[in-house]
Amino acid sequence: MFRAISTVRAQLRPFPQTLTLSPIPSPFALPLDSPHSVPPIPSISILSSPFTSTPPRRRQGDDDSSSSHWSPKVFVVQPRLRPATALQAKLDEALNLANSLEEQRDVSYGTEFFKKELPGHVVVQNPAARSTHADTYFGKGTLKTVKCHLNAVESEHAWGKPVLDRVGLIIEIFHAHAQTKEGKLQAELAALMYKRTRLVRLRVSGGRSTFGGEAEVVSARGRGSGGRGFISGAGETELQLQRRRILERRKQLLSEIEDVRRTRALQRAARKRHGGSRGQDMATVAVVGYTNAGKSTLVSTLSGSHLYSDDRLFATVDPKLRSVVLPSGRKVLLSDTVGFISELPVQLVEAFHATLEEVVEADLLVHVVDSSAPNLDEQWDTVLQVLEQIGVSEEKLQNMIEVRNKIDLEKEEMGADDCGEENEASSDSGAEDNDTAPEQLHDENNCNVSLSSSQDLEEAMDDEQCDCSDGWVSPGDGGGASKDQQKKSSKDWKMMRKDSISQYKSVAHVKTSAVTGVGLQELLELIDKKLEPQKVLERDVFDRKWRPPRGEDTGIAVEQ
Numbered sequence: 001m002f003r004a005i006s007t008v009r010a011q012l013r014p015f016p017q018t019l020t021l022s023p024i025p026s027p028f029a030l031p032l033d034s035p036h037s038v039p040p041i042p043s044i045s046i047l048s049s050p051f052t053s054t055p056p057r058r059r060q061g062d063d064d065s066s067s068s069h070w071s072p073k074v075f076v077v078q079p080r081l082r083p084a085t086a087l088q089a090k091l092d093e094a095l096n097l098a099n100s101l102e103e104q105r106d107v108s109y110g111t112e113f114f115k116k117e118l119p120g121h122v123v124v125q126n127p128a129a130r131s132t133h134a135d136t137y138f139g140k141g142t143l144k145t146v147k148c149h150l151n152a153v154e155s156e157h158a159w160g161k162p163v164l165d166r167v168g169l170i171i172e173i174f175h176a177h178a179q180t181k182e183g184k185l186q187a188e189l190a191a192l193m194y195k196r197t198r199l200v201r202l203r204v205s206g207g208r209s210t211f212g213g214e215a216e217v218v219s220a221r222g223r224g225s226g227g228r229g230f231i232s233g234a235g236e237t238e239l240q241l242q243r244r245r246i247l248e249r250r251k252q253l254l255s256e257i258e259d260v261r262r263t264r265a266l267q268r269a270a271r272k273r274h275g276g277s278r279g280q281d282m283a284t285v286a287v288v289g290y291t292n293a294g295k296s297t298l299v300s301t302l303s304g305s306h307l308y309s310d311d312r313l314f315a316t317v318d319p320k321l322r323s324v325v326l327p328s329g330r331k332v333l334l335s336d337t338v339g340f341i342s343e344l345p346v347q348l349v350e351a352f353h354a355t356l357e358e359v360v361e362a363d364l365l366v367h368v369v370d371s372s373a374p375n376l377d378e379q380w381d382t383v384l385q386v387l388e389q390i391g392v393s394e395e396k397l398q399n400m401i402e403v404r405n406k407i408d409l410e411k412e413e414m415g416a417d418d419c420g421e422e423n424e425a426s427s428d429s430g431a432e433d434n435d436t437a438p439e440q441l442h443d444e445n446n447c448n449v450s451l452s453s454s455q456d457l458e459e460a461m462d463d464e465q466c467d468c469s470d471g472w473v474s475p476g477d478g479g480g481a482s483k484d485q486q487k488k489s490s491k492d493w494k495m496m497r498k499d500s501i502s503q504y505k506s507v508a509h510v511k512t513s514a515v516t517g518v519g520l521q522e523l524l525e526l527i528d529k530k531l532e533p534q535k536v537l538e539r540d541v542f543d544r545k546w547r548p549p550r551g552e553d554t555g556i557a558v559e560q
């Protein structure tokens with residue numbers, strides 16, 4: 001039986017060629033026995049991309065010699081998913097992640113998002129598709145196919161390029177976007193924890209310390225306690241030494257982060273003590289949500305302040321507080337927090353615990369949802385899981401306000417929003433699926449897209465069933481369990497997911513557009529109500545309407 005590899009080609013703007021290749025059905029895909037499952041047959045999908053296919057504009061003074069050869073900047077590997085809309089959403093997110101990585105910014109970016117140069121080749125791998133092949137990320141068969149694609153689009157031999165998987169890439173983005181000492185410490189801790197599970201000895205180019213992007217793996221340990229041993233050439237003592245160094249650094253970082261936490265706790269206590277204008281405790285409202293949902297824009301608009309917002313993922317890494325006066329006259333602090341993303345290992349979340357303390361300690365949570373996101377349900381669920389993981393109480397989750405933001409982007413036909421999510425999730429009609437026929441074994445680059453030998457199949461199975469006992473368990477991931485266990489846990493996961501969704505479906509919600517200002521007054525009133533349900537509000541203050549901070553009633557100036 002063949003194991004499927006599908007390739008999906010998409011394009012970045014303005015960079016032309018981004019390939020997405022699926023080495024194996026992902027554990028995040030639906031289980032094989034599900035009616036929605038990925039068939040275990042080779043297939044190729046070419047998805048049309050919303051991005052332009054025109055070559056990047058050359059700047060003055062650029063060397064023109066290579067203009068005839070137009071090479072891709074990013075190579076994205078993404079496990080196949082159904083329905084096609086879910087795949088497209090994942091693909092867009094992966095491309096957006098790749099686009100979000102760049103040099104550390106100062107205050108704001110000088111150029112438009114899509115005009116920024118991208119880093120060299122990056123392979124973004126879904127962390128679920130973990131491999132025992134820590135140096136290459138994939139088994140031989142998949143690697144051959146990836147190389148074939150790279151060589152087909154670029155004259156030089158590829159793979160000697162920086163390679164990042166999804167988690168590594170996210171950590172890089174966090175590190176690049178973090179502006180405070182705390183943010184940097186947390187990013188480094190996340191990088192260390194990640195490195196410990198994947199890389200053991202790194203040869204860093206140019207002497208620059210890196211979290212994986214420029215690192216060449218020269219040895220790697222086998223996964224899990226039983227492990228499959230070392231790749232030949234690695235000395236065990238050296239590996240142990242490497243591990244010890246990582247642990248020592250981790251200890252140091254944890255102690256520094258602990259100091260930061262202590263300071264934050266003191267600041268929080270002081271904030272509470274000094275209270276609001278009328279003597280009460282100053283309540284904190286944490287604004288949480290999936291990355292890019294519009295949290296910073298919303299906080300900026302509500303508070304009339306300027307917080308950095310951008311189409312990049314993880315534009316915000318360091319939490320920011322802004323004060324807002326509610327319709328009752330009560331002053332509260334809105335806490336803009338780091339966004340969440342799906343399929344992140346638990347440890348990564350924990351590494352950012354200090355940041356997320358704001359969330360746990362907050363008096364009220366406002367969950368901002370991008371109502372225009374095609375995978376809204378998944379995003380919604382991811383946020384809830386992370387909130388649960390970081391220890392937010394059930395009571396607080398029940399009391400949470402849900403903000404369906406970006407309603408200005410919602411299509412008119414989606415007016416009946418309350419049932420839209422379920423419809424989306426079940427729209428798994430074959431008509432939508434772009435997978436091509438099983439017998440199509442080569443793509444237009446004449447690259448083999450099947451795993452042609454039983455050895456390759458075993459490798460793929462290894463990829464799928466790798467021992468994950470190092471604790472890098474992601475939501476919905478069967479970890480190091482057997483295939484049956486994986487299927488079962490996948491089912492359990494889906495059940496839990498359903499329960500979790502229906503459990504919190506009743507949370508109060510309001511529709512907003514952080515850009516046009518629609519729904520913001522309603523939101524403030526709801527916050528007021530949630531914070532002080534029993535208090536009778538002074539009528540004159542209550543009647544005061546929220547006004548756009550700068551300018552007229554129509555259209556709010558939003559920073560870019």
Ligand SMILES: Nc1nc2c(ncn2[C@@H]2O[C@H](COP(=O)(O)OP(=O)(O)OP(=O)(O)O)[C@@H](O)[C@H]2O)c(=O)[nH]1
Binds near residue numbers: 296340
């Ligand atoms: N059309 C529309 N765009 C919005 C709205 N709210 C935010 N945006 C845009 O969405 C993008 C992301 O907004 P941010 O405020 O940075 O999102 P975030 O949730 O803070 O993102 P991270 O900090 O990366 O987690 C920006 O380009 C905003 O201009 C909205 O209501 N409508």
Ligand SMILES: [Mg+2]
Binds near residue numbers: 295296316
């Ligand atoms: Mg933000």
